[in-house]
Amino acid sequence: MPVVQEPPPGRGGAVLEVRNLRVEFPTRRGTLVALDDISFDIAPGEVLGVVGESGAGKSMTGAAIIGLLEPPGRIAGGQILLNGRRIDNLPYEQMRRIRGREIGAIFQDPLTTLNPLYTVGRQLIETIQTHLGLSDADARKRAIGWLEMVGIPAAAQRVDSYPHEFSGGMRQRVVIALALCAEPKLIVADEPTTALDVSIQAQVIALLKGLARDKGTAMMLVTHDMGVIAETADRVAVMYAGRIAEIGAVRAVVKHPSHPYSRGLMASIPPLDRRVEHLAQIDGAMPRLSAIPQGCAFNPRCPEVFARCRRERPELLEAGGTRAACWLYDPASEKRAAETMQHG
Amino acid sequence: MFAFIISRVLQAIPVMAAVALISFAMFAYVGDPVSIMLGQDFTEAQRQALIASLGLDQPFFVQFAKFVANAARGEFGLSYRLSRPVAELIAERAPATLELALCAAVIAMCVGVPMGVYTGLYRHSWLSRFFLTFSLVGVSLPTFLIGILLILVFSVWLGWLPSFGRGDVVQLGWWSTGFLTVSGLKALILPSITLGLFQLTLIMRLVRAEMLEVLRTDYIKFARARGLPNRAVHFGHALKNTLVPVITIAGLQLGGIIAFAIVTETVFQWPGMGLLFIQSVSAADIPVMAAYLMLIALVFVAINLVVDLLYYLVDPRLRVDRAAAKGA
């Protein structure tokens, strides 16, 4: 029986608050809504896992937070607050100072995220100097310190090596050092281990989690790996077709998912298959942005669909320990009673 | 590093041998040097003596071996037209061509690279569109037409710049330079623009395409995500990564600039090797033509080597791959 109650949005003291975020892509054939009505927050030191099928909008959410949506994509509504300060409408230069300094970002593929022509030391030093204004010698010392902290052996020598001289796992450690070296209060990690060898994924996640805990850093962790979510995250957001389908404490969402989509997602975790491309339990595929059905976006695939789902779009509703965007949890829904008997 | 240079030099040998064969074939089969040199009145004995002295009665391979041995020493015999040693003629004309090519290359790089960076960064600005349209003109108009248009505007109408020749030159040992006099510098402007324009637009388009490519990469996104200022992202991370292909093309183009100076030199009556070559072609002066061909081939080979070395300096991955390959 889930006991942890998902707090309503807008509680004080959060590092990151995302409120009704909407991201649009103007195209020749009309405006695509890539993210709609996304709301969540992350408390200091908390890890929010973000899961969902490919194309659900997970990376897009991260890009909106760090202010690097690719044009013509733009924030068309809502707010993003960092430590209570609005950052979604800042001019480029002000937002640049926040990136790296207050929000660190980690990308998926360490083989391509490092500049091949600069030594790792140079990349670390330039980041440190950009944000902390240290002297060359101090910045270098700090760079070596960070390489040690992320577990690069012989850091004092390796600092002058080029990225291609490191293995994939070591490179992702360097990326982590780069994201953390100015000590941001929030990390946006977009599938930090997906591109890595299975045998080192756990180490890298453990490192990331350890550093975040030591520094009290909040983290938004996008991943396809439910094992990582279960082990690392405090709360989970399940995304579907640009919206949040369900959000809540990790135990509640993983063990007792309320939204029919989350149930399918959790049931379709094959232990070895790292990427959830097709859901074993749910037929069909996520709709393209240009063809999102009316009502609940999940209704063509939903085993529990009923009339209201095809007419009206559900908002996040209290759903026994989590919040789920599903009409099953609306007291006014005619089908609710029957459904709770089946699944309760 | 040393082994790398040696291997490159060895690779150049077949190329040079092929060019030597073509040059030699011109000697052997194009035109008839004997009748050219003898003129109208001669006896059969004189003819035989000349054939023997030119070595034309010897077997093909002996002749070719001799030709290569002489070429390696820079000896191509006497010009049929001017009756002076070819090497001397070329040495006389080389400074004019090299100074012209240098100016053209500097213009092409110094203007082409910034224009490419600008059009890559600000794709939609009207200035970028203007540059791109302008570059189309540069690519599509033939060199001689550009030269003539420039002469028309700046020499004939405005009268600012000379329309032909090198102006006054100063002799520094065997090198004659136009860089030290006002008239020499003025005379360089129009020909070097004419010669460099094509390469300029080419470099601009290349840098632009590479910039667009590089700006899409993950490491540029990550550099932005780390909060680096645009200056560092664009001119450090992005530009440096575009340089590898740009160096290659620009380097090869430099060879092209020297080779294709022929047209520009003709339009501007520039007293360089290209003009010498054109004059030699119309007079069937085969020793000069052969020497010019060999020299241009040598220039291309040398530039290729330098480009490879630059690669080596810019891209750390090559250094290691080579080292690893050697170890394996």
Ligand SMILES: Nc1ncnc2c1ncn2[C@@H]1O[C@H](COP(=O)(O)OP(=O)(O)OP(=O)(O)O)[C@@H](O)[C@H]1O
């Ligand atoms: N430039 C663009 N124009 C229009 N739509 C876009 C553009 N870039 C991304 N999208 C769409 O936005 C949606 C969200 O993409 P996003 O990359 O955030 O997915 P994701 O959840 O991170 O998926 P994955 O697990 O594959 O990384 C996708 O449907 C994608 O097709």
Ligand code: SF4
């Ligand atoms: S709202 Fe209806 S269609 Fe959507 S998930 Fe709930 S039951 Fe299924």
Ligand SMILES: [Mg+2]
């Ligand atoms: Mg993604």
